[in-house]
Amino acid sequence: MSTPVDELKTAVIIEDDAEIRHILTEVLESAGFSTISVGNGIDGVRAVLTYQPLLATVDVNMPGIDGFEAARRIRAAQSDTYIIMLTGLNDEADVVAGLGAGADDYLLKPFRPRELRARVEALLRRTRGDTTVPVSVTSAPPQALTESSFPAARPTTSAPAASTDATAAALPAASAAVHADDASAADGWMAHRDLLLHAENRLVTIDGEDLDLTRTEFDLLATLLESKRRVRSKADLTLVLRGESYVTSYFVGDADKRAVEAHMTNLRRKLGDNPTSPRYIETVRGVGYRLTSELA
Structure with missing residues (x-):
């Protein structure tokens, strides 16, 4: 069963x-x-x-x-x-x-x-990339476990999915074929300069090298790639992360905006992006964030 x-x-x-x-x-x-x-x-x-x-x-x-x-x-x-x-x-x-x-x-x-x-x-409500099991928050809970009921940790920690090698092997060809002006033709890949993102497979690469992002960092980057040069405000990005991007009645406070700033700082660090001379993401002061121009 x-x-x-x-x-x-x-x-x-x-x-x-x-x-x-x-x-x-x-x-x-x-x-x-x-x-x-x-x-x-x-x-x-x-x-x-x-x-x-x-x-x-x-x-x-x-x-x-x-x-x-x-x-x-x-x-x-x-x-x-x-x-x-x-x-x-x-x-x-x-x-x-x-x-x-x-x-x-x-x-x-x-x-x-x-x-x-x-x-x-x-x-x-946000995308969970490693499972196809639907999530419900209304059903009755299973029996709870207590802190004395779990075993010692397994000696090995989780590793990247087994398909990573095959995916990485295919990336050079994909990277060579994908350009910012025809990213939609790359079978689900979005591109900006040498940055590639596959939303369904939750993969990000820079110049063919895999990038390890948290779920929040990935969602922020995917939103900016989808928006291209359209500016996304911190309040807008907060609602995207909450899964409420089409709702305008939710309150977004200063703490929420600072949280977006913190996530963006971490994302830029992993991208190797310098905020004063950005390659991928630029700040529009007093408004929010958007992708840089395709021109070097």
């Missing part, structure tokens, strides 16, 4: 406060998740690598390693779980640090359960 879809929806809760763990468990189970709760960063990283969850919530201040380091280790293992950082620190530098460590979103404590649920639903 096939495995029910809902049994595949797992969330890891990394939080040292037992009361907050309880609240997170209730909210996530009401959204249809099976949960694994742990009380420190080291066990949290191990649980994520063991269960490969769809979602992980990560507290910033924890014993052992803090949430920033936990997120970095999760991303270093090439896990693509959605990460929501929970923090009582509302300084801009702390928000930027969390996003820079690999978090997809952040939530300040104390938080309202309905706001957390809304953030989770917004993340789940």
